[in-house]
Amino acid sequence: MTPLPKPAARPAFDFDRAPFLVIWEVTRACALACVHCRADAIPCRDTHELTTEEGFRLIDQVRAIGGPSTSSGQAPPPLFVLTGGDPMRRPDLAQLVGYASSAGLTVALTPSGTAAATRARLAELKDAGLSRVAVSLDGPTPEAHDAFRRVRGSHAWTMRIIESTLDLGLPLQINSTISKLTLPYLEAMADRMMHLPVTLWALFFLIQTGRGASLDQISAEECERVLNFLYDLSLTSPFGIKTTEAPHYQRIVWERDHARLAQGLPTHSVERKRQLRAPRSVGDGNGFVFVDHVGNICPSGFLPVQRGNVRTMNLADVYRTDDVFTRLRDPNALMGNCGRCRFRAICGGSRSRAFAATGAVMASDPLCAYVPNEVTEPIVNHA
Numbered sequence: 001m002t003p004l005p006k007p008a009a010r011p012a013f014d015f016d017r018a019p020f021l022v023i024w025e026v027t028r029a030c031a032l033a034c035v036h037c038r039a040d041a042i043p044c045r046d047t048h049e050l051t052t053e054e055g056f057r058l059i060d061q062v063r064a065i066g067g068p069s070t071s072s073g074q075a076p077p078p079l080f081v082l083t084g085g086d087p088m089r090r091p092d093l094a095q096l097v098g099y100a101s102s103a104g105l106t107v108a109l110t111p112s113g114t115a116a117a118t119r120a121r122l123a124e125l126k127d128a129g130l131s132r133v134a135v136s137l138d139g140p141t142p143e144a145h146d147a148f149r150r151v152r153g154s155h156a157w158t159m160r161i162i163e164s165t166l167d168l169g170l171p172l173q174i175n176s177t178i179s180k181l182t183l184p185y186l187e188a189m190a191d192r193m194m195h196l197p198v199t200l201w202a203l204f205f206l207i208q209t210g211r212g213a214s215l216d217q218i219s220a221e222e223c224e225r226v227l228n229f230l231y232d233l234s235l236t237s238p239f240g241i242k243t244t245e246a247p248h249y250q251r252i253v254w255e256r257d258h259a260r261l262a263q264g265l266p267t268h269s270v271e272r273k274r275q276l277r278a279p280r281s282v283g284d285g286n287g288f289v290f291v292d293h294v295g296n297i298c299p300s301g302f303l304p305v306q307r308g309n310v311r312t313m314n315l316a317d318v319y320r321t322d323d324v325f326t327r328l329r330d331p332n333a334l335m336g337n338c339g340r341c342r343f344r345a346i347c348g349g350s351r352s353r354a355f356a357a358t359g360a361v362m363a364s365d366p367l368c369a370y371v372p373n374e375v376t377e378p379i380v381n382h383a
């Protein structure tokens, strides 16, 4: 391993001013009952959901927040993701996509694998300005996927969404959950990704919250193996790879990149695919903000600590000044191993998992196998 470079003064991408991603849970209604569901999705729409007009006002707020600060100025406004539940359960979805797209936002959608996501409906959303579809695939076979989703036929609906998305020429993101239940399928899933024209493979590392509280998560050692497997895959995959709630992938990338540089080999960073991706780790409340179906503002859907509501408060004000949000962006407020770790500024551990495990948002992430020796200056940039 080559000597570590001196830390730069500031990260190249600063999330204090604005997030990279705003996720809006447009509804909690969903026909599925997935075993890992953080939202504890319900069969019918909540009568207190944000209305169409309130959705428009939220979109105005997202547009007004602007982009994160970068070393060369200001990035574009946040990527706006409409999620659920199943967002297809909202009849005004095309209106919301159209309004957001007209406001200059890049809009992505995460439909559930159900019959509601027809080709005609996706075509309508594309015409309204939709930029990307992200769909969950949690097993390499129909049986494995349907067992995880707890609905027979969900795999077939998911494949129909994938075909429609590709047929419409929309970029496709596949989301897969990593847990004890799905870990045995990792290599087979990677093989499937290599045979699908996906733009991004996003791996969600289980947080034991909502219905996911009853599922087993992988061990820290297994996580280390998964992250190294993903790094190896990233060197040859034609698609981008992203981890959610496993920011220690940034540590693996940093360590493996430096090892490759020492051997004169091209690095992950050089080859990284950047389609609609942040150039650094995005974490709960740190580049990321979640608005739930009734307007509550949280650092993440997996960290259900409500810090305000868009019906009465401004999203930018809460994101920038709320004490939990500002603490989540302060690597020196971290505790335990994460607080001592030199990777705390580019990783920082999953705040959702720390909260789910201990009740403390700044505690150490129990899914990380790295044991720091002593408190050192944090590394703040990859390159």
Ligand code: SF4
Residues within 6 Å of the ligand: 247, 248, 251, 337, 338, 339, 341, 342, 343, 344, 347, 348, 349, 350, 364, 365, 368, 369, 370, 371, 372
């Ligand atoms: S100890 Fe914490 S900050 Fe360091 S690599 Fe692990 S999760 Fe990240």
